[in-house]
Amino acid sequence: MTKADIVTRISEKLGIEKGDVQATVESFMDEVKASLENGDNVYLRGFGSFIIKTRAEKTGRNISKNTTIKIPAHNIPAFKPAKVFVEGVKSNVEVK
Numbered sequence: 001m002t003k004a005d006i007v008t009r010i011s012e013k014l015g016i017e018k019g020d021v022q023a024t025v026e027s028f029m030d031e032v033k034a035s036l037e038n039g040d041n042v043y044l045r046g047f048g049s050f051i052i053k054t055r056a057e058k059t060g061r062n063i064s065k066n067t068t069i070k071i072p073a074h075n076i077p078a079f080k081p082a083k084v085f086v087e088g089v090k091s092n093v094e095v096k
Contacts (some may be wrong), residue, residue, distance in 0.1 A: 036077050048081040 007025055011018045032050050035042050042050040057073040081089075 005026055044082075046082055046084050048085055051078050051080055052076070053078045 003025060007018055007021045010025070011021045014021075018075070032042050034051055037050065041052060052075050055074050055076060056072050056086060057074075060069050060071045061067070062069055
């Protein structure tokens, strides 16, 4: 499913114009991104949390030059689904 699919489904479900739904969805994503960039996690009860995870410094290898490199510690955004969300997917989606 793409962002356009989400916009279409919400528009059809609520009877709101696609342009308004598009602006709302993009504003939501911008706010989540801005919060994470400011170091704040985003908690959506019953859905999940957008959190910041810290990756420790580690040693990597550049195999084309056969050298070792230090990869510095860094933060990455992550999504942790709520238990209700996980249980819904487990019970409703067939294992392939």
